[in-house]
Amino acid sequence: xxxxxxxxxxxxxxxxxxxxxxxxxxxxxxxxxxxxxxxxxxxxxxxxxxxxxxxxxxxxxxxxxxxxxxxxxxxxxxxxxxxxxxx
Amino acid sequence: xxxxxxxxxxxxxxxxxxxxxxxxxxxxxxxxxxxxxxxxxxxxxxxxxxxxxxxxxxxxxxxxxxxxxxxxxxxxxxxxxxxxxxxxxxxxxxxxxxxxxxxxxxxxxxxxxxxxxxxxxxxxxxxxxxxxxxxxxxxxxxxxxxxxxxxxxxxxxxxxxxxxxxxxxxxxxxxxxxxx
Numbered sequence: 458x459x460x461x462x463x464x465x466x467x468x469x470x471x472x473x474x475x476x477x478x479x480x481x482x483x484x485x486x487x488x489x490x491x492x493x494x495x496x497x498x499x500x501x502x503x504x505x506x507x508x509x510x511x512x513x514x515x516x517x518x519x520x521x522x523x524x525x526x527x528x529x530x531x532x533x534x535x536x537x538x539x540x541x542x543x544x
Numbered sequence: 545x546x547x548x549x550x551x552x553x554x555x556x557x558x559x560x561x562x563x564x565x566x567x568x569x570x571x572x573x574x575x576x577x578x579x580x581x582x583x584x585x586x587x588x589x590x591x592x593x594x595x596x597x598x599x600x601x602x603x604x605x606x607x608x609x610x611x612x613x614x615x616x617x618x619x620x621x622x623x624x625x626x627x628x629x630x631x632x633x634x635x636x637x638x639x640x641x642x643x644x645x646x647x648x649x650x651x652x653x654x655x656x657x658x659x660x661x662x663x664x665x666x667x668x669x670x671x672x673x674x675x676x677x678x679x680x681x682x683x684x685x686x687x688x689x690x691x692x693x694x695x696x697x698x699x700x701x702x703x704x705x706x707x708x709x710x711x712x713x714x715x716x717x718x719x720x721x722x723x724x
Contacts, residue, residue: 477681
């Protein structure tokens with residue numbers, strides 16, 4: 458029997474339904490819980506624009522996922538994409 | 545009587561007070577000319593680069609500082625001088641490994657202990673930023689901006705998301721990450 462993982466702020470989650478610009482299966486982190494009861498989630502995958510990536514999702518459509526998917530190759534790849542110059 | 549206000553050339557024209565919802569009015573009064581110079585100083589403080597003080601017989605009895613609302617792509621971030629953040633957002637997300645911490649560490653060589661420097665750099669850069677994306681929903685309005693941030697002798701484009709709970713709210717940092 459599946460055990461439902463409680464979701465807290467800054468947990469990584471996956472959407473089980475599309476929310477705003479984010480499709481089903483999108484992954485990201487819960488930034489906070491709004492007074493409306495919805496969760497503010499930053500979508501990390503797929504990449505979205507800086508406003509579109511912030512979605513307000515009903516908690517019922519959030520599924521907890523292990524954050525290791527992000528803290529390994531995904532974020533390193535993103536960091537390497539930064540346009541860095543030495544001032 | 546002449547009226548004074550800050551008019552952004554790229555925004556809507558200056559309106560009479562009856563044309564604007566209350567949320568657009570930072571203040572209104574019948575104060576005299578010295579108050580107008582305070583208004584101009586305030587506008588300068590907010591670095592509204594396209595603003596100027598206007599006066600003329602067509603204006604009415606009030607002094608109006610208009611904040612573009614709702615924000616649109618190309619606008620400066622409304623109330624950019626009043627940006628704020630919640631410490632947990634930096635500690636547990638922006639500069640944390642489970643959020644964007646590895647990016648900031650690799651690009652700027654900063655960690656969670658450098659939150660004051662990171663915020664200071666964002667706070668300065670945001671005043672000149674223009675909105676590149678807006679989303680509106682029942683929980684408020686989210687604006688995205690790109691800013692050039694310089695830290696530790698390194699410079700990179702940072703993409704930041706700001707949330708307004710309502711039309712009167714100050715912009716609150718939601719997330720900030722290295723633009724790839």
